[in-house]
Amino acid sequence: MxxxxxxxxxxxxxxxxxxxxxxxxxxxxxxxxxxxxxxxxxxxxxxxxxxxxxxxxxxxxxxxxxxxxxxxxxxxxxxxxxxxxxxxxxxxxxSAQLSSVSEKEENTIEDADITALDSLAEKDIINIVQELSPGYRTVFNLYVVEGYSHKEIGELLGISEGTSKSQLARAKSILQKKVTQYLSDTKKSFTR
The missing domain is CATH 1.10.1740.10 (RNA polymerase sigma factor, region 2, helix turn helix motif)
Known part of the structure; x- marks a missing residue:
């Protein structure tokens, strides 16, 4: 390359x-x-x-x-x-099949805000996204990066639309925590 x-x-x-x-x-x-x-x-x-x-x-x-x-x-x-x-x-x-989620479970999952990603370099974001499980990572990429709908993702991966939504919500939540931790660790290393 x-x-x-x-x-x-x-x-x-x-x-x-x-x-x-x-x-x-x-x-x-x-x-x-x-x-x-x-x-x-x-x-x-x-x-x-x-x-x-x-x-x-x-x-x-x-x-x-x-x-x-x-x-x-x-x-x-x-x-x-x-x-x-x-x-x-x-x-x-x-991958193993993504776990199916009931509608009740789907409604209890919070949609985390990932605005902290704005302050990271592309390489850092890729590294953090790669830490997600394959299921979360795939749904996150298809929805956020590629622009597929949850219905399309469900058809592509053989999962329900609700499962796609819950996988995305969980991925965002995990990413939020990882980004927050990464930024905290980075800030600590600069203040030393």
């Missing part, structure tokens, strides 16, 4: 060349999208090794399915969706 991308090559030429098996075009496609897609993978992965695995698996799927891109939306958006779906598939394989 270190090498610079050659943005003089058009996206259309990049796609056509990659479909045709041109290694230079495939490498360019990787260079152009790997940094952003690695960031997507990091949000869903337990650690950097898992993120690297997701990155590799995602690019394999991109290359295999390039012929399916219909140019009806942005190419980057299409690539991103491949990576999000790859991450979801990884989650499904690795």
């Amino acid at each position: 270190d090498q610079k991308s050659n943005y003089t090559i058009s996206e259309s030429d990049l796609i056509k060349g990659s479909i045709a098996g041109d290694r230079r075009m495939q490498e360019e496609l990787y260079r152009r999208f790997a940094p952003k897609m690695y960031a997507v993978c990091l949000r869903y992965a337990n650690n950097t090794d898992d993120a690297q695995d997701l990155l590799q698996e995602g690019f394999i799927k991109v290359y295999k399915n390039l012929h399916r891109f219909r140019a009806e939306g942005s190419f980057e958006g299409w690539v991103r969706r491949v990576f999000v779906n790859t991450s979801i598939e990884h989650f499904r394989k690795k």
